[in-house]
Amino acid sequence: MDQNSTYVLKINFLGNPKKARKDIKCFCFDKVIDSDLTNYKDLVESIVEQYSPRYLEVAHVQYYDDVLKIYPEVTSDQELVSMFEKHSKTKVVHMFVAYCDPSEPYEPIMEWHSDAHSQPNNIEQDDDDDYLRNLVPENEHVGVDEENIYLEDEPVPLIMVPCSNKEKDKDYVPDNESEAESEVESEDESEDESMSEVEVQEDEEYHEADHAPHLEYNKLDPPMNEGRKYPNMAEFKLALSQHAIKHEFEFDIEKSAPHRFRAYCSRRDEDKCPWRIYASTMEDECTVMVRKNPCGHDCSSTKRKKKLKNANKWWICEHVKDWLIEDATLGPKALRKKLKEHHGIDINSKRVYMGKLLALKELYGDWDTSFDNLYSFKSQIESCCPGSIVIIDHHIIKDKIRFKRIFVALKPCIDGFLNGCRPYLAVDSTFLTGRFKGQLASATAVDGHSWMYPVCMGVFDSETNENWTWFMQMVRQAIGSPRGLTICTDAGQPVMTGVKEVFPEAEHRECMFHLVSNFKKFHGKVFDDHLWAAAYSWNPYIFEKNWAAMDIAKPAATAYLRRWHTRLWSRSQFSTIPKVDYVTNNLAECFNNWIKHHKSLNLDDFFDKVRQMIMIMWNRRRKVARKLVGLILPHIIKKLNAKTRELNLEVVESSEEVAEVTALGGSGFRFVVNLLDRTCSCRQWQVSSLPCKHGLAFITSLINAHIQNYVDLYYSIDKFRAAYDQLIPAMVDKNQWPKSDHGFFMFPPLLKSTAGRHKTERYKGCSEKKRKSGQHLCPICKDYGHHWHKCKKGNPDDIAAILAVRGPPKKRAKTTKASIVPCEDDAPAASMCFPPSQSLEPTTTKKRKHDNSITGASKSQMLEKTKKEKGKGSKSGSRVAKRSRTQPICVANKKASVALKLHAKRKGKEVADKLPHLPMVPHDSPAMGTRSKKMNPASPAMSTRSKRRLSL
Structure with a gap:
């Protein structure tokens, strides 16, 4: 391109605002063009081809004029040339492209505030859902692996350490087997029948003694010359299979025994190939030596065959084992692709799946015995870590003792929580992805650094009231009931029931994220602006202000919150004892994400793996604690010092400890800070135990005041050391665990088969990113x-x-009424305190006025009339509708008439004599022209506009 005619177009792309277009949201991208080779039509077509419009939509192009400060529209080649001439010096043009329906008038851009995304990959990129978005999100920080802020020179420890094949660390876990089964079923399920008999023999030979001599050879291309030795018969067969795959041929087995092996080329009859091999064991009856292999191959290649005889499950097991150790989430499809990349052969998914199962069994043991092995894990934990709690519950099903649930809490975690952490627990559960589709429940705390602190965990089959109550009882047995204990959960009924029954004295918070996810039927700008703002409100005044805005705009929404979300979800009502200001349950989600790669392990391996992860975490944080010096954690002081800069606040002292702090800039809010009590009228200091910006402004205005003297001791170095003071003991592998003498064998739980493919990831909520x-x-x-x-x-x-x-x-029926308000007697002790609803008072006033307008005489007449009609209805068996005291009688007569006519039409009877005789209202009566229904029922004005009968 010519530099004199090259321009950079910074295009801001817009959707159709009137149609609420969400597939094309506002974003920007750059386009380099040559002005001498571009016309208006080609420019618009290049944009339309890249980002296609909807049906019948046309593109409108505008640009920003730097001189006139306006946004002219480009509709022709002349206007395009004029645009380039105005930007000939800068060579940069800010252009705006919008799609609009030609039937609607286009509204040109008058001003622009850039909040666009930059450089989208494609038009189908993941978008934030606009539904109930959090306009002012706050980062509720939860640290997991942040010890490097203090340990800069120390490398991050690796959990997986490469070793020999049988001593490799079990870092990752097997993938969901249902995924593999669904993939396998789509493939050809037929296997070579000639392999089945051989593999039965190989299954026995693969468990020979481990004292075989170590003989080195190239495992990617093992030699098969005469005199070559191999450690045992099983390894020789694997080497022969690899040799055949490498040299692109197949062999058939003539004789396979524990001490001898004889095979020949599978194309011996078709291609007259002379290749054959014979091997047998030596004097030690273990080492195998190739006795005869006289000829080479003369046959064609078998590499491109869909079914390879020699790539059996044992060969696959040996070659995928290393990949499964590194990433056991690999399914048969991914393993099949890797095998093709490394060895150039395509194997069907069923055989790959069988090889994967065999590899997982060798790596992690048998699934059937893993549940009974939990008693050995219990014995090992109790012996090396006294005071730890491991409780295993079982039940009898069809005369078999089967696993039911388990609870694990290590003694160092319990003592560290009670001595060094804030009294706050995030309780949640996540599904297991292994063969047992149970639920992993956990209780997670937070230390002074706001780092995740695992306390205890448990496994049960499903989320029921009984299981969650049992889990919470185990938690109470482990930690007791510390002062100010606060428990945060989601809105699930079983977990809320368990917390209520076991910890009635604890403050029960509800995750705001789950509340918003359940808030599906109510949406709009008023909730975008005020729902999250109400949750983040520190002060009751701000909360009531946001609540009133939602109550006036949508009374049904506030009634829904009053009835179904009575747990604490706003900071304005949080207790000041736990010193935790989280409004979501992200702490529990962090733990679930921390262990997500290990949820498919057998339970004995899973708990041992999590124990090892906690041990590594404790060790690193103990090293951090040794390096810290002072009163308060340096990271906390550093964060508070950063907040003190650029505070636009005015401090007016009342005394040495009390002052008024006013926000400058027009807001006019004024708060009272008391340094002696460590309080502020905004309540942030009391809830979080860290000085708010008003407190920081007052502290930094004093001469001899230090911020660390006004921070709660939960953030002290001594508390942090107490949390990680005890050691998580190291343990031997599960083969060396003591054998438990519990008197029975515990069988695995009965598996529940469900239709369809099982999910391995949770479904995303309405406010999360999704396509x-x-x-x-x-x-x-x-x-x-x-x-x-x-x-x-x-x-x-x-x-x-x-x-x-x-x-x-079909129309959706409304299920929520605006007048539903929960009874205060049924509300829990730690429930939300909502302001009085403004939408219920007018309804009450109307009812009272209407009732007072009815005189005593008219009431008695209506009661007598109702009794007579009920008596007639019971004798005749008609379907006359019941009338209420305040219902207009003409409407009731109309319903009765319609019901009787329908009944007569079905039975073929005349019902004219059953209708009550009602006097006619004169046509010149004022009742024929009024719409009011608030007058006396005895008045003609009570009649409707239509000429109906009126009961006097």
């Missing part, structure tokens, strides 16, 4: 964005034809 689905296509006009019964462009005859076939569209 947009396709839009609805109208079958009449073939346009997107509306249903057939709302089509305005289609032929009415086509709509009528579809209506006759499908019927009218």
